[in-house]
Amino acid sequence: MSSEASGIATASPLLTVKNLAKRFGAFQALQSVSFNVRPGEVLGLVGPNGSGKTTCINLITGLYKPDGGAIQYQGRSIGGLPSHRLAHMGINRSFQIPKPFKSLTVRENIEVAVAYGGRGSDTAEIKRLLEFLELDLLTDRLASELTSGQQKMLDLARALATKPALLCVDELGAGLNPNELTHVAQRLRELARSGMALLVVEHLMDFVDQVTDRLIVLSVGKDIFSGPLSQAVQDAQVVEVFLGAPDEH
Ligand SMILES: Nc1ncnc2c1ncn2[C@@H]1O[C@H](COP(=O)(O)OP(=O)(O)OP(=O)(O)O)[C@@H](O)[C@H]1O
Secondary structure, eight states: OOHHHHTGGGSOOSEEEEEEEEEETTEEEEEEEEEEEOTTOEEEEEOSTTSSHHHHHHHHTTSSOOSEEEEEETTEEOTTOOHHHHHHHTEEEEOSSOOOOTTSBHHHHHHHHHHHHSSOOOHHHHHHHHHHTTOGGGTTSBGGGSOHHHHHHHHHHHHHTTOOSEEEEESOSTTOOHHHHHHHHHHHHHHHHTTOEEEEEOSOHHHHHHHOSEEEEEETTEEEEEEOHHHHTTOHHHHHHHHOOGGGO
């Protein structure tokens, strides 16, 4: 169903990012990025390596402070707030490279995340979450014993256990096998149906196609396109950014 048909397009934005900018020393990683995400919407953030996707997530989730622009969540300015405060407010994320506490079990890792998130799940909710992500048979395993795909699911579970209203996922698909990809794509869609807003950074275009309602395309720290994937692939500027200008071939 299109976002228009499902009513997402008429909901007020949960997150609004306007002219976001970030420098690392003299290097301007983000020049100006603007977009919004509505409840129940899965917004894809795509672009070539180094275009600024992870930097955007790091700014929205409080790992970095912006150098310019605004980030508003539920109408409130949140730019520069630390991650733990944002987790309490309902913003959480998964990481490109998960770093679970390897000497703790799956359950203990989630309990630590719940303590950090402040609005965390109770025991019954954690059990349901483990089943939802097919981690329920691994509850008492040490994180160090999990496959990389299972560690990604644990990282997602840690974020979900804090009951986010906005979930940012950074290259969740990378390194998953086809069955895991299908499973996690279904789960992300289910989360959106429940009303959660998702911001999904991803390189795998099949996964993007399955999961997202709409895309923002970044190129060298600027947003250059907003719309569905079907339109993005016909946009000359987007095609050039991904494939190079015709005379470069
Ligand atoms: N902490 C940092 N210090 C210095 N430069 C950084 C830092 N984080 C990111 N950068 C630089 O900012 C630019 C954007 O990086 P970012 O990781 O946001 O890109 P990306 O679009 O997520 O790339 P990829 O798809 O490869 O993960 C890159 O040139 C990167 O090297």
